[in-house]
Amino acid sequence: QVQLVESGGGVVQPGGSLRLSCAASGFTFRNYGMHWVRQAPGKGLEWVAFIRYDGSNKYYGDSVKGRFTISRDNSKNTLYLQMSSLRPEDTAVYYCAKDGGATDYRIDYWGQGTLVTVSS
Amino acid sequence: DIQMTQSPSSVSSSVGDRVTITCRASQDISSWLAWYQQKPGKAPKLLIYAASSLQTGVPSRFSGGGSGTDFTLTISSLQPEDFATYYCQQANNFPLTFGGGTKVEIK
Numbered sequence: 664q665v666q667l668v669e670s671g672g673g674v675v676q677p678g679g680s681l682r683l684s685c686a687a688s689g690f691t692f693r694n695y696g697m698h699w700v701r702q703a704p705g706k707g708l709e710w711v712a713f714i715r716y717d718g719s720n721k722y723y724g725d726s727v728k729g730r731f732t733i734s735r736d737n738s739k740n741t742l743y744l745q746m747s748s749l750r751p752e753d754t755a756v757y758y759c760a761k762d763g764g765a766t767d768y769r770i771d772y773w774g775q776g777t778l779v780t781v782s783s
Numbered sequence: 784d785i786q787m788t789q790s791p792s793s794v795s796s797s798v799g800d801r802v803t804i805t806c807r808a809s810q811d812i813s814s815w816l817a818w819y820q821q822k823p824g825k826a827p828k829l830l831i832y833a834a835s836s837l838q839t840g841v842p843s844r845f846s847g848g849g850s851g852t853d854f855t856l857t858i859s860s861l862q863p864e865d866f867a868t869y870y871c872q873q874a875n876n877f878p879l880t881f882g883g884g885t886k887v888e889i890k
Contacts, residue, residue, distance in 0.1 A: 698879075707881060708821075708872075710879040710881065713877065764832070767815045769832040769872070770817070771829050773827055773828070
């Protein structure tokens with residue numbers, strides 16, 4: 664079965680950096696695009712970033728563009744999110760998620776999430 | 784960016800009720816719309832994709848409809864396990880965007 668396990672969350676000061684990882688299993692990782700989606704406490708879902716199966720194209724939400732970088736290592740079945748210049752409004756649970764669409768960008772599997780808290 | 788507007792933001796219903804949630808896109812997204820269910824403290828779960836296709840394993844009481852800019856999610860007979868928050872998502876263009884959510888509560 665598909666498993667996505669995030670790690671790397673924690674408390675960081677404003678302006679700091681953090682790298683999230685997501686270990687994938689139960690499917691052929693190198694064949695699928697992957698997403699990061701976040702959810703601030705008590706708020707709705709916000710899409711953060713997407714990377715194609717081979718890493719050839721990356722897309723970002725407006726609020727993180729220029730500060731966050733999505734990447735992947737297909738040899739390790741691992742997805743990453745490098746976050747820099749962090750702001751208090753980046754505080755959220757960050758979900759790693761698998762793209763399900765051959766024809767669209769639906770998300771068919773989600774990890775359990777990792778909490779990032781940006782606070783002094 | 785495509786804005787997704789859900790209504791209502793919350794609804795109180797009883798077990799056995801029929802519930803319909805609407806989602807409106809700010810521009811034509813054809814049928815590239817997905818619906819998710821999220822329970823407190825849990826990750827979202829895909830229910831419907833391509834506006835009306837039921838994800839494998841999802842009960843048939845869930846159905847989706849619409850195209851273009853107006854979409855619906857219907858639960859034909861609400862069950863106790865259906866009390867949750869529901870989100871729509873346009874799956875057509877980057878940046879991907881979600882609706883604000885609809886909380887289905889017990890009356």
